Amino acid sequence: MNIAQRLSSVVRDTRLEDRPQQNEMAEAIRQTLEKGGFLMAEAGTGVGKSFAYLIPALEFALKNGGPVIVSTHTLTLQEQLFQKDLPLVLKALEKEGLGSASAVLMKGRGNYLSKRRLALALENNQQMEMGGGASDWLKIQEWAASSSEGTYTTAGFPIAPDAWQEIKSDPFHCLGPKCQTFETCFYHSVRRKGYGAHLILVNHALLLADLALKMNEEQGVLPPYSVLIVDEAHHLPALAAEHLATAVTLSECLGLVKRLLYTDDKSKDGKKGLFALIPVQGAGEAVMHFKNEAEGFFNQLGLAAIPLSGQNRSYPMPENPPSVELIAKPLQRIEGLLEMAESSAPSEELELEARGTREECRSLVRRLSYILERGWGDEACYVVDPDGGALKRGVITASAVKAIPLDSSSLIREHLLTSQKSVVFTSATLSVGKDFGYFKHALGLDGPDEADKVKTLLVGSPFDFKKQVTLFLPRSMPHPRREEEKYVREVAEYVRASLRHSHGKAFVLFTSFKMLRQVLETARKDMDEMGITLLVQGEEGWDRTRLLKVFREDINSVLFGVNSFWEGVDVPGEALSNLIITKLPFQVPEGPLVEARHARLKEQGLEPFQVESLPEAVLRLKQGFGRLIRTATDVGTVTLLDPRVTTERWGRVFLSALPECEVVYLSKPGTPEKSPATKGALTTKTPRSPRTAKKQID
């Protein structure tokens, strides 16, 4: 029985279409789970890949025991899986008599409220400022009493970060089974459920946090597992570098100061924090000293690492960073005072707070020493991040110092993948022109040992791109780097003409805010005149969710977007029928991490552009292209305004990676009266796919 038939018994009022691609993918996953090994499965838009892995995953877990871990990158997909897809699959399997399976959604520990810490903060009137005052604490109390999940995002109202630090669940301040609220504890309850579940749904951040803990031989968050399914898998390699990094931040130091002792002008005695509850002689002075030293340390670090004309990006850690002693010494003093507080604490609760905070101090010093002493040797890149807010005011100071592993692929392979029986990676973008080499390399699965174990599968979209999409390519556009000004002018001209013709209904995707603003300048007047709503990423008060909501509702609107609009955005129907991609999405090769990675590739005799920059940009373009067609009835145009796809030798790699569709070459892009939608007037209509079009370029 195919997937659609199996699900149709539990879906009312909707006829599910049989999709051979979905069945093929489900069968490949079933075999991988049974036989073991790695499967990389790329599935085009509309395949319905979530059902293609959820059904075999749960069948496997029902037969062999769980848990199967399913990991996603975005919250949107996680919510869709947990709220929509999983309930259907669970019902369908039960109806088939396969048994009743259980699935649990697990988030990172810091997302859960600690009931004990909340009670402690309330009892001792130790609340951090919430901005809104005492009523907000009342709201937290009410929410904590009624919430079934107890995670930050389910509160439904904002909780100030300082306040959350004070009441969230964390390993340093947890009593475990000795805690009075252990049985109903949000975090431990979900963990217990996870131990008995057939499937645990997590995000990549938690998957990697669990890995980082286990790498340090600490207790992980997830129970032992041997089957892993990674959706949106193209994000995993980059996230691994970020999440396996070791970091110390100034805000972490200042948060610690606040929880130790701070002056609250509004309260009667004016003092709050742990040392206000357990007074210890000299604590006030010691905490202030630590605060000053921490600020001084990050200030010195910033001045040594970041140039005066610095931008908001990472810089290499200086050869001679400020001494760790600046922070370690005052913290050691505080540790001693916390030890005294621990022994004189009036309750077990406060004793635990003091002990946990001591452990936090030790962890901070350990991490800082590790980074400053370059504990990873040449295997990591050591960087300093500026304080972006201060930078805007013309002040140079650092906000964080980090050690980021250079070869996260070997860590993923060694610690995450090779210990699993079966791992499935899936996404709409894993291959570059049907070649999975880049993704295999990024995960460290390209060695001879893995050659037999890694299988790949490519299932195309069930949509008819040849009928649904026309791809416009410019015949002559200025070079985006060599003739930047001219190029931006022509892009602006083209965008205006195209938007006039389609009367909005468009996404215009950029690779930088700078260019977005340049094009916006000329487009705004036109849009105003035509009454078209212009939505712009980065404008104050407009977050991604709000921009998308208005874009979907107002079908004549236009959205100018950078970064996050290239993927994970789903706008079916007419509202998005004109997609303009201004420039090929190459990552700007700046910043110490990229430079260090590229230098390492060169040492290995590899060309960074070929093995990293190009495939990364191709996958990103595929994601961007994928925004247009979301259903079988969607139609529209994609315009790619970067001439390099036809003028550079490597340009064909981009074109051959896109789905086959009608290609139209623009002979005079940017002429307003003759916009691309007047097909034929100014264009050479070439009813060929990008794949066949490349022959013409040769």
Ligand code: SF4
């Ligand atoms: S068990 Fe730990 S995390 Fe849970 S409420 Fe108690 S102290 Fe907080």
